[in-house]
Amino acid sequence: MSVIKALELFRKELGSEIEILADQHNGAFIEYAKRWTDIGRKTPAAIVVPSSEIQIQKTVKWAVENSVPFVTKSGGHSEWSTIDSSGIIIDLSKYSSIEVNAAEQKATLRGSILAKQVSVALAEVGLFTALGNGNPIGAIPYFLNGGASVVTSCVGYGSDQILSARMIDARGNLIEVTDSEKDMADLLWALRGAGQFFGLITELTVKAYPFSALGNDQGVIWTGVFILPLERAGEVAEAMNIVANDSTHPTSGLMMIMAPPPKNDPALVISARYRGNPENAAQAYKPLYDLNPLMANGAPVPIQNTSDGHEAFNEKGTFKRFATTCLPHFNATAIPDVVQLWKTMVTECPDAITTSFNFQWDSRLAPVPAHAPSSCSSLRDTRLWQNNFIWHTDVNSRNKVDEFSDRAIAAMRGDGERREFQNATREGPIELRYRDPVKLAKLKQLKQVWDPNGVYTRQLLDG
Ligand SMILES: Cc1cc2nc3c(=O)[nH]c(=O)nc-3n(C[C@H](O)[C@H](O)[C@H](O)COP(=O)(O)OP(=O)(O)OC[C@H]3O[C@@H](n4cnc5c(N)ncnc54)[C@H](O)[C@@H]3O)c2cc1C
Structure with a gap:
């Protein structure tokens, strides 16, 4: 079925519930299609703007069942949250929040929450975590694929902070990714550095630290x-x-x-x-x-x-x-x-x-x-x-x-x-980004388990 036909059905089924923008000349469509960079920017068949986790899951399920390619967009600072008219963008702008657990020194981030919003919410209770150099960067993608920051030398990379996640997998299932079961522990290991290639992360729980860890x-x-x-x-x-x-x-x-x-x-x-x-x-x-x-x-x-x-x-x-x-x-x-x-x-x-x-x-x-x-x-x-x-x-x-x-x-x-650096490029041999051959072999095997058809990019499948 063509993407247009599939969209018609989606609109009939869920159009009253979920915002779907399909007119390229519409002001909202133009605004949502903008990115930090115009390099490689394309025009999708539609931009779907869900506002809850269940709506995000319904959108992924529909796309998977109808073989409609899609990309997710959080802060829009990469060259990969864009797709041509063969597919759609799932834009998380309307789904965004943060919950700080000061006692347990952690924070749960949802959807398209931005780096600055995370650092401000943490600082209000005397905490910080490893966040990068750009205030409007989507915090979740930043953490998933690495995350270098001004505090790397005291608390490690962004990906080191990941404690658990909620993820919509390549079949449209919503899963809890924690350290508690072996399969999930392996997936969590993969999310810590290559998470953009395994699913749509609706929620990420990350470690935070008291100000004293900064040395003042x-x-x-x-x-x-x-x-x-x-x-x-x-x-x-x-x-x-x-x-x-x-x-x-x-x-x-x-x-x-x-x-x-x-x-x-x-x-x-x-x-x-x-x-x-x-x-x-x-x-x-x-x-x-x-x-x-x-x-x-x-x-x-x-x-x-x-x-x-x-x-x-x-x-x-x-x-x-x-x-x-x-x-x-x-x-x-x-x-x-x-x-x-x-x-x-x-x-x-x-x-x-x-x-x-x-x-x-x-x-x-x-x-x-x-x-x-x-x-x-x-x-x-x-x-x-x-x-x-x-x-x-x-x-x-x-x-x-x-x-x-x-x-x-x-x-x-x-x-x-x-x-x-895996947060900077998707070109060239993947061995230059994931340089440990044992880890790379495990990543490729996990990709086969979780996303063998490359719903979430063909990284780790090709080559
Ligand atoms: C000005 C600037 C400063 C930067 N500073 C740093 C820095 O200091 N340290 C550092 O490490 N990096 C830095 N980066 C790189 C940045 O962290 C990554 O490009 C990051 O992935 C951008 O996230 P985004 O949400 O803004 O972009 P998007 O384009 O929205 O998303 C990035 C990728 O993640 C995917 N994605 C989006 N949301 C999700 C989700 N919820 N689940 C799974 N996949 C998702 C998208 O499809 C896309 O492939 C910087 C980039 C810029 C432009």
Whole structure:
């Protein structure tokens, strides 16, 4: 049956109950179809907007029974919550909530709850968890496929925080995924790092921590910015080499080759974080202060506000992408070459002036949290990244900007092993994202059990 025909039946059966948008010219349809990025964005046959768990389940069941392909959308920040007219989007915007259990230090997240909403609700009772750098990111997908954050070095990755889930599987069944039974424990293991490929998670319960785990009782992260001229790239790279590799201080952040708005004057901008006693930040960043930057500031910021002020980056539309890859080491000598690549790119593609080539570091490795059994993620040996932020407005620059970014990544990687991050890409050999062959074999076997026909993507089935 065609998707249009199937939709007609769905509308007859459930149209009065569940919102179904099928007119591409309708204002609501246009709004719901928008994404953080236009890269790869497609127009679906319909957008279904359920508002309860039972409605979500009915929608999945109908789609599975009628062989209608679908994708789920939470915060809409990936390139994968989009589908062409052969299928539909299940948009969770109307299903969103959080329940914090302060006594048991955990939180239950539902539907499309966003990262900022989670961090604010936790902070109200003196708790935090591992949340990423974007306030409007869907918290559930972020946790499912990895989740790097400013607190990785004290509590592990987002996927390490997952305690249990409620999931609609590829047959449309709603199941409780807990550690209590062997089958479910294996599935929970898979959700911790590859959860976007196993089902639609309606509810995720995650671990939270008291502020004291940050190394201060105020719930703050020291947050600072250093700005230096691009011409000093060599010296800055040497200073960053010291900071990024000094594990006596819990620092993390990004060194960005960019042209910060509003003036768009090219510069090296270091967005710096210090987790612990904020008074020690000056010592940790001494190599940068010693360079007498054009600007250097920093102050303790409540953890739930550390990603504020990025509103311009959060706007929907235009061509944006994080080209993120793990680095085996910091290749300081490559930085001047990367600066040159960035300069050439903005000369050839002036519309990409807001693109930045970024080195990201965490001075400490992620620990294995005491509460979490092993997960399928293989990020534990990673604390350095190239995290280029691609942003341009002209579609004709699409391939060229990616090519420059790839060359910058290759320069930073040098001869080092290639490792990819499962929250950043679905391209290339899956072995680069799930690098432990034993874990990968188990993941593929679990995919055969839970989703052999690739209802929730063909990841782990092909290749
Ligand atoms: C500005 C920005 C900042 C970021 N910062 C970080 C960071 O600091 N750390 C980090 O690790 N990552 C970061 N990311 C990556 C981000 O965490 C992932 O792309 C995340 O999957 C986006 O989730 P979303 O709900 O916003 O996107 P969506 O596009 O809505 O969903 C992402 C994927 O998950 C699927 N999905 C959606 N809802 C569900 C569900 N309930 N159950 C199962 N699958 C579902 C979708 O189909 C899609 O494939 C960042 C991305 C951006 C754009």
